[in-house]
Amino acid sequence: MGAIVLDGEVVAARIRAEVADRIAQLRTEGVTVGLGTILVGDDVPSERYVALKHEDCAGIGMHSVGEHLPATATQQEVMDVIARFNADPAVSAFLVQLPLPPGLDEERALLAVDPEKDVDGLHPVNLGRLVLGTPGPLPCTPSGIVELLHAYDVPVEGRHVVIIGRGITIGRPLANLLTLKRPGYNAAVTVVHTGVEEADLAALVRTADVVVAAAGRPHMLTVDMVKPGAAVVSAGTTFEGRKLIPDAHPDVAEVAGWITPRLGGVGPMTRAMLLRNALRAAELAAR
Numbered sequence: 001m002g003a004i005v006l007d008g009e010v011v012a013a014r015i016r017a018e019v020a021d022r023i024a025q026l027r028t029e030g031v032t033v034g035l036g037t038i039l040v041g042d043d044v045p046s047e048r049y050v051a052l053k054h055e056d057c058a059g060i061g062m063h064s065v066g067e068h069l070p071a072t073a074t075q076q077e078v079m080d081v082i083a084r085f086n087a088d089p090a091v092s093a094f095l096v097q098l099p100l101p102p103g104l105d106e107e108r109a110l111l112a113v114d115p116e117k118d119v120d121g122l123h124p125v126n127l128g129r130l131v132l133g134t135p136g137p138l139p140c141t142p143s144g145i146v147e148l149l150h151a152y153d154v155p156v157e158g159r160h161v162v163i164i165g166r167g168i169t170i171g172r173p174l175a176n177l178l179t180l181k182r183p184g185y186n187a188a189v190t191v192v193h194t195g196v197e198e199a200d201l202a203a204l205v206r207t208a209d210v211v212v213a214a215a216g217r218p219h220m221l222t223v224d225m226v227k228p229g230a231a232v233v234s235a236g237t238t239f240e241g242r243k244l245i246p247d248a249h250p251d252v253a254e255v256a257g258w259i260t261p262r263l264g265g266v267g268p269m270t271r272a273m274l275l276r277n278a279l280r281a282a283e284l285a286a287r
Helices: 008-028 044-060 075-087 106-112 124-132 140-151 171-178 198-205 250-254 266-285
Strands: 034-040 063-069 093-096 160-164 188-192 210-213 231-234 237-240 243-246
Touching: 008 044, 008 140, 008 266, 034 044, 034 075, 034 266, 044 063, 044 266, 063 075, 075 093, 075 106, 093 106, 093 266, 124 171, 140 171, 140 231, 140 266, 160 171, 160 198, 171 188, 188 198
Parallel strands: 034 063, 034 093, 160 188, 160 210, 210 231
Antiparallel strands: 237 243
């Protein structure tokens, strides 16, 4: 039997439907849910990603506001838009799309976002809440990965999860999320990265019940590194021209029990969780 496909498009559609129902209910109560985006410059992947977010909003009845500044924008101009979104009650939550053009201070911009309006869940205050296990917006890709595993009944609790990659958007917050002492989480987590000797990294990965490849190195996860029957989530991607190449080699599907597809796996889940975070922010602000 082949690996079960962890279809993020299917699960994300269900989440979007749930968010749309709640938005409609809030509208009858006079509450608007709004997502804001701040894009600076002309990075093509960033432009496309932001456009998809606004398309998602339109599809579920969520208000959206986009500010697109030129690459020549000053730090103060970026900070002014952030301050305006922080103060705008019609913007429930928002994001500053990265990367920013050279010369702009990304850290300063991200720290200026109101933590209660942090739709990505990556503000230091919210990452601290995650570490402490207290309520806050969860980082979108890590929470989307966990939601996807749960949707397909992949055993997580008490199992060994190996995460390849220690980035702030996936690897580190996912490790903290999976080790929370909660039903469906509570995993034994090992984080490895490209600084680990190749043979040692492969040996560690082979012990995993669940592998999350988030290093951004094309086809680095090969079939000989995967324990038969393990779940494989390919979260890291690289573009070769216009083609997206996942971290997991296609042959991994021959031994895996579950695996994400090349397209339509983690990406749709990330965007769905972003919509859920925006909804959560609106609900909290309305209390």
